[in-house]
Amino acid sequence: MTHLVPYVVGAWLFVVGAYGMVTSRHLFHLIVCMSVVQSSSYVFLLSVGYRGGVGPPVFATSKHGGRAVDPVVQAMTLTDIVVGATVTALLLGLAIQAQKRFGTMDPEELRIQEG
Amino acid sequence: MRTGEPHFAARKRTQRTPGGPSGAVARGVFIVGAAALGAALVAASAGLPAFGHFHGRYGVMLNLVAVAQRHVTDVVSAVNFDYRGIDTLGEEFILFAASSGVVLILREVRGNRQAEVTAAGRAPGPPSGAGEPSRSRGGRDGSGGGDAVRGAALLSAPLVLAVGVEVATHGQVDPGGGFQGGALIATAVVMVYLSGEVTRFRRAARPGLSEPLEALGAGAFVVVGLAGVLGAGLFLANLVPLGPVGAIDSGGTIAVLNAVVGLEVAGGLTVTAVEYVEQSLLAGSGGGAQGSEGRDAEGRDGSGGGDAGGSEGDTPGESSP
Numbered sequence: 548m549t550h551l552v553p554y555v556v557g558a559w560l561f562v563v564g565a566y567g568m569v570t571s572r573h574l575f576h577l578i579v580c581m582s583v584v585q586s587s588s589y590v591f592l593l594s595v596g597y598r599g600g601v602g603p604p605v606f607a608t609s610k611h612g613g614r615a616v617d618p619v620v621q622a623m624t625l626t627d628i629v630v631g632a633t634v635t636a637l638l639l640g641l642a643i644q645a646q647k648r649f650g651t652m653d654p655e656e657l658r659i660q661e662g
Numbered sequence: 663m664r665t666g667e668p669h670f671a672a673r674k675r676t677q678r679t680p681g682g683p684s685g686a687v688a689r690g691v692f693i694v695g696a697a698a699l700g701a702a703l704v705a706a707s708a709g710l711p712a713f714g715h716f717h718g719r720y721g722v723m724l725n726l727v728a729v730a731q732r733h734v735t736d737v738v739s740a741v742n743f744d745y746r747g748i749d750t751l752g753e754e755f756i757l758f759a760a761s762s763g764v765v766l767i768l769r770e771v772r773g774n775r776q777a778e779v780t781a782a783g784r785a786p787g788p789p790s791g792a793g794e795p796s797r798s799r800g801g802r803d804g805s806g807g808g809d810a811v812r813g814a815a816l817l818s819a820p821l822v823l824a825v826g827v828e829v830a831t832h833g834q835v836d837p838g839g840g841f842q843g844g845a846l847i848a849t850a851v852v853m854v855y856l857s858g859e860v861t862r863f864r865r866a867a868r869p870g871l872s873e874p875l876e877a878l879g880a881g882a883f884v885v886v887g888l889a890g891v892l893g894a895g896l897f898l899a900n901l902v903p904l905g906p907v908g909a910i911d912s913g914g915t916i917a918v919l920n921a922v923v924g925l926e927v928a929g930g931l932t933v934t935a936v937e938y939v940e941q942s943l944l945a946g947s948g949g950g951a952q953g954s955e956g957r958d959a960e961g962r963d964g965s966g967g968g969d970a971g972g973s974e975g976d977t978p979g980e981s982s983p
Binding site: 549550551552553554555557558559561562565566569570594595596597598599600603604605606607613614615616617618619620621622625626629630632633634636637639640641643644647655 | 908
């Protein structure tokens with residue numbers, strides 16, 4: 548069962564972040580919860596690519612036998628982080644815009660104003 | 663909840679249906695769905711290779727050939743900037759588009775607010791900062807920290823900048839690269855702001871400098887790619903000499919692309935940071951109604967987080983006047 552622990556951590560981060568998003572009463576809080584959801588994918592990718600007993604994919608010479616953790620998922624994690632940061636930046640801008648226009652940061656009140 | 667709450671927000675709050683179904687129902691639906699999703703995720707994970715026993719063939723293959731093929735010692739950089747280079751081009755433009763979006767959204771807000779604030783005699787536009795109110799160096803406009811925080815931020819800024827340049831230019835040798843280095847360089851600029859030196863921050867982060875750098879970095883990636891088309895018939899083909907393994911001039915286009923991505927990320931994040939800083943300065947600078955509006959956002963930050971954190975959350979804010 549212990550070999551599942553990293554994946555369970557990823558699933559837990561996803562669900563607990565989604566819980567925060569559903570119950571959020573403030574847009575900043577909601578955006579941070581979305582970052583938590585996204586961080587579950589970092590944990591998941593890095594867990595998938597891990598290989599026991601070997602080092603990072605950084606080599607001093609070309610004679611190493613390729614014994615290292617998977618570099619492809621690590622590269623994807625970097626992409627993931629960059630996209631996550633940009634999405635957060637953009638959403639924070641939209642949240643400020645919503646505050647200025649509607650005078651509230653509560654998603655619930657925003658919905659009422661719309662309807 | 664602070665006292666300076668604008669009247670219109672209070673009026674909107676009274677319009678809410680008391681005891682609306684949203685909170686409890688949403689929570690109930692979510693708990694059912696989340697339990698099912700979590701169980702499905704864990705069950706699906708059971709079909710994955712056991713932790714520590716992954717043998718993806720691409721990763722194994724790249725670990726074997728990357729050093730010989732590209733003369734880089736960091737295989738992750740080789741994947742990002744060579745084997746998967748065109749994806750990184752897309753990634754870079756996602757960042758470019760997002761920072762442009764932040765500028766568009768916030769400058770519109772800022773434009774509206776500046777028209778209101780101009781009466782207060784403050785002109786945030788020019789970077790000279792001659793008319794800088796002295797209180798923006800202290801109090802809530804600046805970092806809000808004490809002298810120790812400011813001194814530490816000012817001392818660390820050049821160090822962070824140096825580390826950022828090092829990380830951005832050594833992606834082909836060490837873990838790191840343009841994205842990480844660029845983020846560190848932008849962090850150094852933000853640290854100038856945290857040190858309370860708003861005028862210096864505006865000078866270091868002036869759009870006249872950071873915006874062209876961002877555009878240059880984004881465009882140069884495409885130029886390097888097109889040079890590969892012209893020189894070798896393949897987009898992003900490596901034309902630059904690969905150099906000795908482990909040296910700073912190794913990796914050919916990988917090193918070049920790391921440098922231009924570093925420029926793009928540093929510029930883009932700086933542009934983004936400037937917009938947010940100007941927002942907070944604007945919120946602090948306006949007297950009277952504007953100021954209270956800005957503070958209201960912070961006041962609710964606390965109450966909103968508290969609601970989601972523990973209490974029932976069905977009728978938050980109903981009790982406020």
